[in-house]
Amino acid sequence: MAFDDTLVSVGLPVYNGADRVEKTITSVLAQDHRNIELVICDNASTDRTEEVCRDWAATDARVVYHRQPRNIGQLPNFSDAIRRSRGAFYRWAGDDNWLAPDYVSRCLEVFARDERLLLVTTQQAYTGPDGTTRTAPYTGTGYLSDDPVDRFAESLRMLNEDPFAMDPLYALMRRTRVMAVNRGPALLREDEIFAARMALAGPWGHVPEVLAGRDWEPQRLADIARKLGAPAWHVRVSTLIQCRELLRALGEVELTSAQRRRGRALVARMYVRRHGTVAVRRGRKLAGLVTSR
Incomplete structure (x- = not known):
């Protein structure tokens, strides 16, 4: 088509x-x-x-x-x-x-080849405040799977491993199908939660070329919370809230019992991995304080 x-x-x-x-x-x-x-x-x-x-x-x-x-x-x-x-x-x-002049037409070509697709991403360029541009290729295939939990797993992997490879919120989407996906409340990391919900909703395509770009600057969670209007205390438990919403997202779609168990295990692993990193960082900080005395 x-x-x-x-x-x-x-x-x-x-x-x-x-x-x-x-x-x-x-x-x-x-x-x-x-x-x-x-x-x-x-x-x-x-x-x-x-x-x-x-x-x-x-x-x-x-x-x-x-x-x-x-x-x-x-x-x-x-x-x-x-x-x-x-x-x-x-x-x-x-x-x-910014969008390259052929951004829309190239994405539509991918949609035309696969009627299953909910959205099509492209490689993007991210320009920092010092003018340095970063980008990364996406070479995975998980988003094309017909299994929603495979796509969910790929979404969690990309969020934790390489955020510069793509930004699904800035993809070309089938409008009515995306509007049917629950965006959820204004929470820290709500964009990551919404991306996971879209992964559960349908397969994604990808154009492996830089066809779009945006400015990028690291932001403190407290500043993001203020912009979103989220309570300040969410900063302290942002991963816990995100995992709760991801589990809720799994409950909103039709899955087999085995798929649901697998999805929950993925969320549990993400929680442990993130908190494990925090624990290591805090342990190193404590060790530094001890040895400096």
Whole structure:
């Protein structure tokens, strides 16, 4: 099946991105797939974001601009962008993102070859504050499995081993199928939880080339919690909360008893591995304090 004339929506949630957002808008509108819709959800910005985006909407009919009456929070604004979109396929884009001109068309080629696919990822470039760009290839096959727990296992593996290989939240998706996946509440690591839920929901394809990029800077969990509106105490038990939500995700899909046991064992191993790392780190710190006296 070809998707040459299919409407593809890009949702751009933004807050105070006047100095960055035009690069993203330009790259979306430069796609060689011509049937594009860009839906901008402005979370009540206080800078020139509204002016910049309204200018684009006035000059290009493909741009739809919506301004929230008040700041509704980061995650609700992201969710509003996909709800306001009309395309059969959808991609979120941050205000610091860029897409190669053939990004959409290359992803659609992968969808056309496999009707099972929920989404298609690509290799991405991540640019740090010092201008250094990092990227990593993805060579796995777990996301293509028909077994949802195989895909779930691959999701947990990638989150813990190589976060630069892909970012499934910034993939091209089948919009209505992804909207049916429970996004869950605003929690620390909610993006990782949502990625695991999408892995359970269907197979993923991949284009092994750098077709997109974004800025990247390490952030403290406390800062992320503040942006999401999550309680500060979540920082201390973030892994426990994440594992609880992953177990809940396994309970939301149809699995055999054996699959469910395997999925729960994967979550348990992740919890032990992360807390084992913390224990080793704390032990080394304690040893350093003892020897320094």
